[in-house]
Amino acid sequence: MDLHGKVALVVGGYGAIGTAISETLAAAGATSVIVGRNGDQARALAVQLTDGGYIAEGLELDASNTEAVRELSTSLVQRYGSIDILANCVGFNKEQKLLEVTEEAFDKVYSRTLRAGMFLSQAVAAHQIAADKGGSQIHLLSIGSSLGFRDRGYSSFCAAKGGLAILLKQHATELAPHGITVNGVAPGRVRTQKNDKTLGDKETFERATADVPLGRLATPADVAGAVHFLASGLSRFVTGQILYVDGGQSACR
Structure with missing residues (x-):
């Protein structure tokens, strides 16, 4: 699980789950390059990690801007020598019931989620292939990438994920000959600071966990652990897979 000497590009690496991923990869020894739309948040997290003795850098990036993605990836390779790990945590959701979905909202979810993932992977893969030393790419998905949500307006989100x-x-099939693995991590419901107060209510918690066999929600650390595994040498023969971090929820559908 040791990642010393590796460079990890964590896109969207300062949200609740992204922060846990950035911290986990840095703690494992990787140089954690945290990027996202909010450059101040990316830099602030990088400073915290650096103060903790880890190696990190924070930069601003709009992942839906393909040219900016290409320029940043080239700049990082020039500075660090490689991008060994891509952790794609970006995504956007606009909840609208089926009959209310607008073209504008659908296109926005698509451009910030599916389109961003496509061209982040392409840009990083170009450098990983050129370096000829393998690598890993991990995309953050959701159980919504394979399941629908009852009573929720998730058409755009489920389509993109x-x-x-x-x-x-x-x-994964195209990059396998180059020793590059590509996998996904699909969390179920995740308990974060944003929803912690609401979940403190017993009835709300019981409803949220009613269909989760393990009887609790995921934590950001649970998701980060799965990303760490897929970024490490322990998963070198795992590619094209989706690891569900949902407490068994998807097994019951």
């Missing part, structure tokens, strides 16, 4: 789920399988 579902598209990313099959896209990573195609990328």
Whole structure:
């Protein structure tokens, strides 16, 4: 599980789950390059990690801007020598019931989720192939990449994440000859600071965990652990797979 000497590009690496992933990869020894739309948040997290004795850098990046993605990846390779790990944590959701979905909202979810994942993978893969030393790419999905949500307006979200789920399988087949693995991590419901107060209510918690066999929600650390495994040498023969971190929820559907 040791990642010393590896460079990890964590896109969207300062949200609740992204932060846990950035911290986990840095703690394992990787140079954690945290990027996202909010450059201040990316830099602030990088400073925290650096103060903790880890190696990190924070940069601003709009992952839906393909040219910016290419420029950043080239700059990182020039500075660090390689991008060994891509952890794609970006995504966007606009909840609208089926009959209310607008073209504008659908296109926005697509561009910030599926389209962003496509061209992040492409840009990083180009450098990984050129370096000829393998690598790993991990995309953050959702159980919504293969399941629908009752009473929720998730058409755009499920379409984008579902598209990313099959896209990573195609990328896995194309990149396998180069020793590059491509996998996905699909969390169920995740307990974060944002929803912690609401889940403190007993009835709300029981409803949220009613269909989770393990009887609790995932934590950001649970998701980060799965990413760490897929970024490490322990998973070198695992590619084109989706690891569900959902407490068994998808097994019951």
